[in-house]
Amino acid sequence: MSETVHRPYPGWNVLEKWDSPSFNDATREVLRKRxxxxxxxxxxxxxxWPAVEALCDTxxxxxxxxxxxxxxxxxxxxxxxxxxxxxxxxxxxAPPEAWRLGLAALDAEARAxxxxxxxxxxADARAALLRDVDAGRLRADWQGLPARRFLRNLVMxxxxxxxxxxxxxxxxxxxxxxASPRGYVRLQxxxxxxxxxxxxxxxxxx
Amino acid sequence: xxxxxxxxEVDFAIVGAGCGGGVLAAKLAEAGFSVVAFDAGPFWRPLSxxxxxxxxxxxxxxxxxxxxxGDDPLEFGQNNSGRAVGGSSVHFQMVAxxxxxxxxxxxxxxxxxxxxxxxxxTMWRYYDEVERACAISGPANYPWGPKRRYPYRAHxxxxxxxxxxxxxxxxxxxxxxxxxxxxxxxxxxxPPCVYRGMCKIGCSTNAKQSVLITYxxxxxxxxxxxxxxxxxxxxxxxxxxxxxxxxxxxGQWRFQRARNVVCAGYSIETPRLLLNSANGAHPHGLAxxxxxxxxxxxxxxxxxxxxxxxxEIRWYKGPPSMACCEHWNYTDDKDFDGGYSFMSxxxxxxxxxxxxxxxxxxxxxxxxxxxxxxxxxAGLKMVGETMPQASNRVTLAEERDDFGLPRARVAFxxxxxxxxxxxxxxxxxxxxxxxxxxxxxxxxxxTAHLMGGCRMGDDPETSVTDxxxxxxxxxxxxxxxxxxxxxxGGVNPSMTIMANAARIADRIGALAxxxxxxxxxx
Numbered sequence: 001m002s003e004t005v006h007r008p009y010p011g012w013n014v015l016e017k018w019d020s021p022s023f024n025d026a027t028r029e030v031l032r033k034r035x036x037x038x039x040x041x042x043x044x045x046x047x048x049w050p051a052v053e054a055l056c057d058t059x060x061x062x063x064x065x066x067x068x069x070x071x072x073x074x075x076x077x078x079x080x081x082x083x084x085x086x087x088x089x090x091x092x093x094a095p096p097e098a099w100r101l102g103l104a105a106l107d108a109e110a111r112a113x114x115x116x117x118x119x120x121x122x123a124d125a126r127a128a129l130l131r132d133v134d135a136g137r138l139r140a141d142w143q144g145l146p147a148r149r150f151l152r153n154l155v156m157x158x159x160x161x162x163x164x165x166x167x168x169x170x171x172x173x174x175x176x177x178x179a180s181p182r183g184y185v186r187l188q189x190x191x192x193x194x195x196x197x198x199x200x201x202x203x204x205x206x
Numbered sequence: 207x208x209x210x211x212x213x214x215e216v217d218f219a220i221v222g223a224g225c226g227g228g229v230l231a232a233k234l235a236e237a238g239f240s241v242v243a244f245d246a247g248p249f250w251r252p253l254s255x256x257x258x259x260x261x262x263x264x265x266x267x268x269x270x271x272x273x274x275x276g277d278d279p280l281e282f283g284q285n286n287s288g289r290a291v292g293g294s295s296v297h298f299q300m301v302a303x304x305x306x307x308x309x310x311x312x313x314x315x316x317x318x319x320x321x322x323x324x325x326x327x328t329m330w331r332y333y334d335e336v337e338r339a340c341a342i343s344g345p346a347n348y349p350w351g352p353k354r355r356y357p358y359r360a361h362x363x364x365x366x367x368x369x370x371x372x373x374x375x376x377x378x379x380x381x382x383x384x385x386x387x388x389x390x391x392x393x394x395x396x397p398p399c400v401y402r403g404m405c406k407i408g409c410s411t412n413a414k415q416s417v418l419i420t421y422x423x424x425x426x427x428x429x430x431x432x433x434x435x436x437x438x439x440x441x442x443x444x445x446x447x448x449x450x451x452x453x454x455x456x457g458q459w460r461f462q463r464a465r466n467v468v469c470a471g472y473s474i475e476t477p478r479l480l481l482n483s484a485n486g487a488h489p490h491g492l493a494x495x496x497x498x499x500x501x502x503x504x505x506x507x508x509x510x511x512x513x514x515x516x517x518e519i520r521w522y523k524g525p526p527s528m529a530c531c532e533h534w535n536y537t538d539d540k541d542f543d544g545g546y547s548f549m550s551x552x553x554x555x556x557x558x559x560x561x562x563x564x565x566x567x568x569x570x571x572x573x574x575x576x577x578x579x580x581x582x583x584a585g586l587k588m589v590g591e592t593m594p595q596a597s598n599r600v601t602l603a604e605e606r607d608d609f610g611l612p613r614a615r616v617a618f619x620x621x622x623x624x625x626x627x628x629x630x631x632x633x634x635x636x637x638x639x640x641x642x643x644x645x646x647x648x649x650x651x652x653t654a655h656l657m658g659g660c661r662m663g664d665d666p667e668t669s670v671t672d673x674x675x676x677x678x679x680x681x682x683x684x685x686x687x688x689x690x691x692x693x694x695g696g697v698n699p700s701m702t703i704m705a706n707a708a709r710i711a712d713r714i715g716a717l718a719x720x721x722x723x724x725x726x727x728x
Contacts, residue, residue: 005571005574005575005578006575006578007578008578008581022258023258024257024258024410025254026254026255026256026257026262026410027257027258027259029257030257030259030262031257031259058569058570059563059569059570059573060569060570060573060574061570061571061574083269084269084270084271084283085264085267085269085271085283085284086267086268086269086270086271086272086281086282086283086284086285086287087271087272087274087279087280087281087282087283088271088272088273088274089273089274089275089279090273090274090275090276090279090615091275094271127569127570130569134567148567151567152563152564152567153564156563156564156567156569157560157563157564159563160556160559160560160562160563160573161260161261161556161559161560162261163556163559164260164555164556164559164577165259165260165261165555165556169555169577170555172574172577172578173555173577173578173580173581174520174578174580174581175522175554175555175580175581176403176520176522176523177258178257178258178259179258179400179402179403179404180256180258180402180404180410180411181400181410181411182400182402183399183400183401183402183403183411183523184400184401184402184403184523184524185401186523187362187363187364187365187401187523187524188364188365188368189365189368189515189517189518189519190365190517190518191365192518192520196520197581199518200518200581200582202582
């Protein structure tokens, strides 16, 4: 899968505002840790790890990034710390168990498609497999785990929460990034403050 | 801050320091009562503690799981559940709307659900009071309902709000700058809003007039104690009266004696606490002789329509909902009961991405491509009144939390009326967004806010408390939060919860002045 994402804001990097009034000390401390202290694997086993990485790479491919956001490590940290989101569906086990069941089921789905396991599938085949799972076209036993909900509400929701709170993901979409104590002045359509991304280079209008 | 020893019998132990408990604590302390308000969450100092970071600021939400079931399971956490002094108002999006007057008599005037045990004129006076206390910034002429006057001028409407305005004009319905609880001019220690757009993850400049910024300082000035990071697990009773609360703080269980106990933990934690306080004299939980505790839980329909605009909107700037439309709250020619409002949108990146993946299942390069349109998106999202249903309820699960308390189990299912409203709103918002120039429209579903769970009423057989928030069963046990709401209304609930709390505070004061010893402290 070598498709490239059209980037309307090439060169925009929210981190360039690090020393500006858009960043306060609390934000700098949070982002310093996120950028410099990537947690090591503690929750997943070495055997599970390739599947976690392959899954992250399928949900949010970063083949165009020299320095990809370490999605799998942050998912691992969330599970290791037992951090919840306030909700557990009555038909879902707790996240640690759901992840282990889900990874095993993805491997079983891969085997049902003739591969040794999920991580060994090519990118296109992994994407096709996830589309099957999302559509309920299951070939393996998910042991009672609701497959689509696992995929959307645990895996995908967690991956995007990490990616788009990372400066790399924020810069890619032209988000203004941290904004405190300085906020914004120009609120009108098509207007931007000098400390925002310049107007996007769009393929269509505008 | 004044501090009370556990052994001292305080006049009021209030469980929860948000829109209900925070307002009540301030007003009771100002009336001369001794007050300790407990909150399970921390006492944040926004200027130094809040980062501009969605992931970090999840610390404002109640992240401990509720077990969520039924046909349409609710999502908690960031949707509706705060865990901090100031409660959900620390992360609310500041939309400060009032109920339509008829909703307080929904059954007698509009023919659905139930009446409130309070007259709308009374509530109207208290809306005035709390809107002044929170210095609401709103338009000089609000198009719907009886006249009101907002203390601060309306904010300049951002690009996302102008999309709503354009659509409304094309559809021939009124719109308004949303009345907002963030100041448009300096006020005390609050600078005017700087439009950083991160209201949902906590205001780091203190422009937002949350309960943490408004009523909590008043409570402290009047001698109340705010006991933070204190999880109340049980209310004790003896001879038909509440005697105090058992709470966990600094690694141990303690007991605070009190002449009156007030539950103000909102629609999940208040029923959970009452149910978990069951004892020999109250085997089904406190205040539950009617079997109503935990029932008639409501949420708001929060369906949305999103579209790509020709121009850059950059909806991350300014409060997320700067323009609103209450047309369908005040128009009765429709195929469903109740009403809905809708507002312009400005979700932060991970919030919007999560909406995309959970609703659409979009992933891979398609996801990244859709997200690159972030700056050109606009959206309209409803706040729709669901019907009170006895089967939508909070109970206790077998499973226990880290304090050893049973987790809350919540069952929620929509009824046919909810679905008709949902279809109506999606259709109308979709046509409106298209009329405003939106392309490639996308619909998403969600719920927001919580109401009910311990409703007040005139009949002890079908409600938990009387109109003063006093439980029918235990004369010195009160409820003062959104769980009291008999109906949900089609607007964000914060102002109604606060107005009701301000009203209850005055009622308790009046009862005490009448020397009703078995009632409030006299």
